[in-house]
Structure formats: structure tokens, C-alpha cells
Amino acid sequence: MSVSSSKPIIGVIGGSGVYGLDALEDKHWRTIESPFGQPSDDLLFGTLDGVQMVFLPRHGRGHRIPPAEVNYRANIDALKRAGVTEIISVSACGSFEKELAPGTFVIIDQFIDRTIDRKKSFFGTGLVAHISMANPVCSRLGDKLEDAARQVGISVHRGGTYLAMEGPQFSSLAESELYRSWGCQVIGMTNMPEAKLAREAEMCYATVAMVTDYDCWHPDHDAVEVLTIIEVLMKNGEKARSLIETVVPVLKGRATACSAGCHHALDNALITAPEARDPVLMKKLAAVAGRVL
Ligand SMILES: CSC[C@H]1O[C@H](OP(=O)(O)O)[C@H](O)[C@@H]1O
Numbered sequence: 001m002s003v004s005s006s007k008p009i010i011g012v013i014g015g016s017g018v019y020g021l022d023a024l025e026d027k028h029w030r031t032i033e034s035p036f037g038q039p040s041d042d043l044l045f046g047t048l049d050g051v052q053m054v055f056l057p058r059h060g061r062g063h064r065i066p067p068a069e070v071n072y073r074a075n076i077d078a079l080k081r082a083g084v085t086e087i088i089s090v091s092a093c094g095s096f097e098k099e100l101a102p103g104t105f106v107i108i109d110q111f112i113d114r115t116i117d118r119k120k121s122f123f124g125t126g127l128v129a130h131i132s133m134a135n136p137v138c139s140r141l142g143d144k145l146e147d148a149a150r151q152v153g154i155s156v157h158r159g160g161t162y163l164a165m166e167g168p169q170f171s172s173l174a175e176s177e178l179y180r181s182w183g184c185q186v187i188g189m190t191n192m193p194e195a196k197l198a199r200e201a202e203m204c205y206a207t208v209a210m211v212t213d214y215d216c217w218h219p220d221h222d223a224v225e226v227l228t229i230i231e232v233l234m235k236n237g238e239k240a241r242s243l244i245e246t247v248v249p250v251l252k253g254r255a256t257a258c259s260a261g262c263h264h265a266l267d268n269a270l271i272t273a274p275e276a277r278d279p280v281l282m283k284k285l286a287a288v289a290g291r292v293l
């Protein structure tokens with residue numbers, strides 16, 4: 001069945017402090033295997049307002065996995081195998097702007113990828129693909145998230161560039177100042193290559209970046225500390241939950257493929273001649289790229 005004729009299945013990737021989704025009905029955890037290795041955890045299946053939902057804790061339950069060791073390919077592949085059509089990434093971030101105070105939710109529209117040691121593509125030797133990342137997130141999903149956030153009274157900022165750093169250490173003052181001078185709004189360690197892989201897998205992807213701190217550039221914050229971040233996240237938990245509960249019923253109305261083109265990202269992306277394609281890699285790509293193989 002093509003995405004356009006199937007019902008939306010909403011995936012939520014929970015970042016730091018978000019390890020479950022209490023609002024789901026008929027919840028059950030299920031292991032999904034991926035040829036790309038082990039996902040961060042089992043996937044939590046359930047429904048919300050009649051919509052099928054799949055939740056994945058990015059760092060695993062108990063926060064076992066650091067940002068650079070998350071198997072982003074296995075996570076996205078597993079969500080695709082579970083039938084997910086749109087992904088909402090809920091992520092903690094530091095802020096580079098005074099106006100984006102802790103507690104603000106930023107609906108990201110751009111990324112700068114400064115991660116260095118992560119597998120960034122499902123494709124490779126034997127099947128090469130080049131997708132567009134000019135507009136790296138789904139604007140349709142972003143619109144719905146913005147509306148829902150406003151509806152439930154969240155302090156929300158639409159648009160912003162997320163600098164993805166390697167971590168796990170927080171940035172130095174010089175790095176923080178550099179990223180500010182580049183015009184970035186927020187910083188985190190996880191949304192790359194996650195967003196690239198979601199695009200390759202033809203899934204809508206949008207990030208709700210929850211500001212937890214001002215990073216180290218801010219005169220009042222000479223250091224970023226995990227305890228402060230978690231404290232802010234816990235305070236935001238309720239807001240994040242009501243955002244999800246409000247946006248999901250709106251998303252269930254989609255009757256055709258994503259109007260922003262996410263579900264057809266691989267149209268015209270494969271460059272390897274059919275006779276030169278590696279059958280082993282093609283088999284691995286059955287879920288991610290099956291529509292065009
Ligand atoms: C716990 S602070 C640093 C940690 O939090 C963010 O994770 P996530 O994006 O999964 O919410 C940040 O990217 C770091 O991985």
C-alpha cells in the first residue's frame with residue numbers, strides 16, 4: 001500500500017527526559033528488528049484518539065545510550081517497519097538567544113550538522129542516493145505543531161536553526177560564541193543525522209526543541225549542567241504531553257501523501273544504474289526505499 005492511501009501512523013521520538021508516552025491507550029512494547037542493527041529500545045505501540053502511535057525513547061529507557069552511539073539508522077528503519085509515516089522529534093536543546101528562554105518550545109526549520117562520527121545514510125556503495133535537504137523538516141507537520149502549541153498556551157517560537165554538535169561534552173565558550181555568530185538559535189546533540197535519515201526513509205519529520213538552558217555564552221550561565229536541564233524538562237513534560245494530545249487528532253485527517261513532498265523524497269534520488277545495484281544492500285533497504293526499488 002502506498003503512503004498516500006494509508007492512514008497516518010504517528011511516531012514520536014522522545015529525547016532526554018521523555019522515555020514513555022502515558023497518554024497512549026492499549027500500550028504495548030514490541031521488539032522490531034532492523035538489518036541496520038539494534039534500535040535504542042523496543043517500540044511502544046498504542047493509540048491516541050483512534051490514531052495509531054509508535055513511541056521510541058531515543059536514548060533507551062533509563063537513558064543508557066549517549067548521543068553519538070544512538071543507532072539512528074536502526075531507529076528510523078524500525079519506525080518505518082512499524083508503519084510510521086510522520087515523526088515528531090521531541091528534543092532538549094540549549095538556546096543562543098535571550099528571547100528563547102528555558103521553557104520555550106522552538107519548531108525547528110533548519111539544521112547545521114557538526115556531528116562527525118555517525119552513519120549518516122542508509123545508502124552506500126552498491127546503491128547511491130542523493131536526496132534534498134534544502135528544507136530539512138516537514139513544513140506541514142511544523143504548521144500543525146505550531147497551531148497546537150499556541151492552542152494549549154505553550155510559549156512557542158516558529159523557525160530556528162538547530163546546531164547539531166557531536167557531544168557528549170557541552171560546547172566550549174568559543175564554540176558557543178561561534179555558533180551564535182553563525183545565526184543559530186539552538187544547540188543539541190541528536191537531531192542529525194536523524195532528520196537526514198527520516199528524509200531518506202520518506203517520512204515527515206519535525207522537531208519540537210524544548211529549551212532547557214542558555215548554553216555557556218550567557219553571562220548568567222558559565223556552565224551547562226544536566227541536573228538543571230532535567231529539572232526544566234520535568235517542568236515541561238506536561239506541556240509536551242498536551243501538545244502531542246492536541247496535534248495528533250489534527251494529523252489523522254491527512255488523506256493524501258504529504259503536501260510538502262516528504263513521502264516522495266526518493267523520487268529522482270537514486271543514481272546507481274539498475275544493473276550495478278548490490279542485491280544485498282537492496283534487501284537491507286526494503287523498508288526504507290521499497291517504494292522506489
Ligand atoms: C541531557 S542534556 C544533553 C542531551 O539532551 C539532548 O538530548 P535529546 O536531543 O535526545 O533530547 C541533547 O541533544 C543531548 O543529547
Ligand SMILES: Nc1ncnc2[nH]cnc12
Binds near residue numbers: 165215216229
Ligand atoms: N546546551 C546544550 N548543548 C547541547 N545539547 C543540549 N541539550 C540541552 N542543552 C544543551
